[in-house]
Amino acid sequence: MTEGVLCVVSGNTPGVRGSVVDRLLRLRPDSTVLAVSLDDDGGRYPVVQRFLTDAQTQTGDTGARGGSGDPAVILRQDLLSLLPALRGTAESPHVVLALPAELDLLPFLVELWRPRLGGSSLADHFEPGPVVVGLEASPFLADIGCVHRTVRLWDGDGRAASVTLAEAAARQVEAADTLLIPALTGTDARLRRGVAALAGHLNGRAPLSASTDPVTAGPVRGGGWEEWRGRLEPVSVPFARRGRHEGVESVLWRSRRPLHPGRLADALAPVMNGVVRSRGHLWLSCRPNAVITWRSAGAHLALQECGEWLRDEAPEAWTTASSQRRTLASWFWHDYYGERRNEIVFTGVDLDAPGIRSALDTALLTDAELALGEEGWAAFPDPLLSTDGTA
Numbered sequence: 180m181t182e183g184v185l186c187v188v189s190g191n192t193p194g195v196r197g198s199v200v201d202r203l204l205r206l207r208p209d210s211t212v213l214a215v216s217l218d219d220d221g222g223r224y225p226v227v228q229r230f231l232t233d234a235q236t237q238t239g240d241t242g243a244r245g246g247s248g249d250p251a252v253i254l255r256q257d258l259l260s261l262l263p264a265l266r267g268t269a270e271s272p273h274v275v276l277a278l279p280a281e282l283d284l285l286p287f288l289v290e291l292w293r294p295r296l297g298g299s300s301l302a303d304h305f306e307p308g309p310v311v312v313g314l315e316a317s318p319f320l321a322d323i324g325c326v327h328r329t330v331r332l333w334d335g336d337g338r339a340a341s342v343t344l345a346e347a348a349a350r351q352v353e354a355a356d357t358l359l360i361p362a363l364t365g366t367d368a369r370l371r372r373g374v375a376a377l378a379g380h381l382n383g384r385a386p387l388s389a390s391t392d393p394v395t396a397g398p399v400r401g402g403g404w405e406e407w408r409g410r411l412e413p414v415s416v417p418f419a420r421r422g423r424h425e426g427v428e429s430v431l432w433r434s435r436r437p438l439h440p441g442r443l444a445d446a447l448a449p450v451m452n453g454v455v456r457s458r459g460h461l462w463l464s465c466r467p468n469a470v471i472t473w474r475s476a477g478a479h480l481a482l483q484e485c486g487e488w489l490r491d492e493a494p495e496a497w498t499t500a501s502s503q504r505r506t507l508a509s510w511f512w513h514d515y516y517g518e519r520r521n522e523i524v525f526t527g528v529d530l531d532a533p534g535i536r537s538a539l540d541t542a543l544l545t546d547a548e549l550a551l552g553e554e555g556w557a558a559f560p561d562p563l564l565s566t567d568g569t570a
Contacts, residue, residue, distance in 0.1 A: 182262065182265075182271070182272065182304050182305070183265060183271055183272035183273060183274060183304065183305050183306070184271065184272075184273050184274070184305060184306050184307075184308045185258065185274045185276060185301065185305035185306070185307060185308055186203060186210075186273070186274070186275050186276070186308030186309060186310075186311065187275075187276050187278060187284070187288065187307075187308070187309075187310045187311070188200055188203065188275055188276065188277045188278065188310075188311050188312075188313070189277070189278045189279070189280060189282070189284060189310070189311075189312050189313070189351060189354075190280065190312060190313035190314070190315070191280055191312075191313070191314055191315055191318055191319050191322065191348065191351060192280075192313075192315045192318055194315065195313035195314065195315045195359075195361065196277055196279075196280075196313055198313060198359075198361065199277075199311050199312075199313040199359055200212060200214070200275055200277050202359070203275050203311070204275075207273045209273065210273045210274065210275050211231070211232065211233065211261065211265065211272065211273070211274050211275070212231070212232035212274075212275045212277060213229060213230075213231055213232075213254070213257060213258070213261075213274060213275070213276050213277065214229070214230040214231075214232070214277040215227065215228065215229055215230075215250070215254065215276070215277060215278050215279055215282075216228045216230075216279050217250065217279050217281045217282070217333065218245075219281065219331055219333075219339070221331075222247070223337075224247050224248050224249060224337065225247070225250065225281075225333065225339075226245055226246065226247050227245065227246055227247070227248065227250050227253045227254070228243070228244070228245045229243070229244050229245070229253075229254070229257055230243050231243070231244075231261075244257075249336075249337035250282065250287070250333055250335075250337075251287060251290040251291045251335040251336070251337070252337075254276070254291060255291055255301060258274065258276070258301060258305070259299060259301070259304065261274065262304055273308075274305070280347070280351060281330065281331065281332060281333060282332065282333050283332040283333060283334045283335075283340070283347075283350060284310065284312075284350070284351060284354035285350070285353075285354045285407055285410060285411055286334035286335045286336070286411060287333065287334055287335040288310070288335065288354075288404075288407050289335055289404060289407045289408050289411060290334070290335020290336055291335055292307065292403070292404040292407070293335075293404065294404070302403075302404060307402065307403045307404075309356035309357050310354055310355050310356045310357070310402075311355065311356065311357045311358075311359060312351055312352060312354065312355035312357070312358055312359070312385075313358075313359045313360075313361070314352065314358060314359070314360045314374065314378060315360075315361065316360060316361075316363065316367070316370050316371045316374040317370065319348055319352075319374055319378075320370070320373075320374055322344040322345060322347070322348040323345050323348045323349065323377070323455060323456070323476065323477065324345060324455070324477045324478075325343065325344040325345050325477060326343045326344075326345050326476070326477040326478050326479040327343075328343070328344050329341045329342060329343055329344070330342065330343075330344055330347050332347055332350070343476060343477065343479050345476035345477035345479065346474070346476040346477075346479070346481075348476070349381060349456050349476045352378050352381045352382050353381055353382050353417065355382055355385045356384075356385055356402065357385055357386055357388065358378050358379075358382065358385045358386070358387050358388070359387075359388050359389070360374060360375050360378065360387060360388075360389060361389060362389040371389075372425050373425045373426075373427070375387050375425075376424035376425035376426075376427040377425075377427050377455065377526070379420060379424060379427075380420045380424070380427050380428070380429045380526045381417070381456055381526060382417070383417070383418040383419070383420035383429075384418055405501065405502055405503070406503070408501045408503075409501040409502065409503025409504060410503075412500070412501055412503060412504045412507075413460055413470045413472050413485040413486050414460050414470060414504060414507060414508075414518070414522075415503070415504075415507075416458065416459050416460070416522045416523070416524055417458055417524050418524075419431040419524045426528045426529055427455075427526065427527070427528055428526070428527070428528075428529075428530055428532070429524055429525065429526045430524070430525045430526075430530050430532045430535050430536070431522075431523075431524050431525075432459075432521070432522070432523050432525070432535060432536050432539050433520065433521060433522045434520065434521045434539070434540070434543055435513065435516055435519075435520050435521075436462075436521075436543040436544050436549065437462045437463065437464035437467065437519070437521075437543070437544050437549075437556065438461055438462065438463050438464060438521060438539075438542050438543055438544070439464055439542055439543070439544055439548065439559060440463055440464065440465050440559055440560065440561040440562060440563050440564075441559065441560055441561075441562060442541060442542040443461075443463075443539075443542040443563065444562045444563055445542075446538040446539060446541060446542045447480070449531075449534060449535075449538045450525075450535050450538050450539060451475065451478075451480065452531070453527040453528055453529060453530050453531070454475060454525050454526070454527040454530065455476075455477070455526055455527045455528065456475065456476050456525075456526045456527075457473065457474070457475045457480075457523055457524065457525045457526065458473065458474050458475075458523070458524055459472075459473045459521070459522050459523030459524060460472050460473060460485075460521070460522060460523075461473055461482070461521050461523075462488075462519040462520055462521050463561075463563075463564075464544055464548070464556035464559055465556055465557060465559045465560075465561045466484060466561075466564070466568070467519075467553045467556060468487050468488060468490070469484045469485075469486075469487055469488075469568065470484070470485050470486050470487060470488055471483065471484055471485070471564070471568075472485045473523050480570075481569075481570065482563055482564060482569070482570040483568060483569045483570070484564065484567075484568025484569070488517060488518045488519045489504070489505075489508045489517070489518045490517055490518075491517070521539075523539075544556075
């Protein structure tokens with residue numbers, strides 16, 4: 180039986196992250212806040228600074244600590260060490276973990292909550308509360324289109340990946356259970372509406388709220404380890420929100436046929452016109468057993484070989500896949516194709532949905548090419564992926 184609730188907060192600026200924390204404290208004044216910052220000097224691990232706000236005194240100097248190491252390991256130890264003190268302050272302790280933008284939220288949460296063999300895990304003591312992400316409109320709009328600057332995002336396994344600011348901004352929004360965008364007035368109100376529309380399409384599952392909304396808005400609880408892990412599967416595709424909002428719309432494309440690599444390369448220019456964010460996976464004919472992930476943010480598109488499709492002849496892969504992955508495979512299973520399929524969601528402004536789908540349909544194998552089988556497909560030149568499976 181869990182002893183408390185752990186809510187996670189992040190934001191694209193320190194100021195908006197602080198406003199989200201303040202909002203949660205109005206809802207639960209007895210909360211304990213563990214605020215985190217990273218000092219990354221390019222070494223193997225960053226310096227993890229932690230600031231503990233006591234639930235009773237509500238001062239930010241009750242515990243300031245710093246140490247170099249894996250952020251997930253350090254923060255797991257901090258949270259577990261809080262338990263003895265929390266047991267005496269509240270019947271059901273509420274902890275707010277305020278994380279910096281330099282953490283890649285979903286993989287970080289997966290590792291933070293991962294079940295431990297022979298040791299205590301967070302799930303033994305805390306129920307996951309919602310992941311609340313605050314967005315300051317102007318910085319978000321600047322970052323989501325920036326592909327010329329990079330930032331190091333730390334995952335939950337002690338590794339840092341260099342990604343564009345656009346990719347980092349998109350991932351933060353997509354990880355949220357609730358999105359909070361501060362209300363703006365005058366001409367800035369239109370900017371907020373546009374950012375809210377874009378964020379709503381990037382993450383169709385998270386309710387949007389403003390700083391002036393009632394503090395009780397949003398979900399009561401978060402997803403938990405299995406749900407977060409499933410969203411990181413290479414075949415996971417974001418929910419495609421219907422309709423057009425402030426000019427923003429999402430387009431879903433699916434197909435069960437493999438793609439010709441050369442014709443797909445030729446189709447990229449018309450497909451990506453006006454796209455702000457796209458995510459999905461491909462079945463590329465020249466690599467028939469590999470899942471190819473498709474991810475773009477701004478003008479930068481990344482294709483990467485990421486594991487293999489689940490197959491009857493490889494039962495060991497089924498045991499390591501998440502429950503969500505196995506469920507998706509059973510839904511989409513085909514006697515000939517198996518799990519293999521193409522599925523991408525494109526989000527942008529005034530997209531040409533018929534044109535996107537037509538360009539991608541043209542890149543699919545013809546009946547004659549399909550009849551060649553996997554040995555024949557291997558002869559197709561691949562201008563997209565290098566020998567290590569990345570583009």
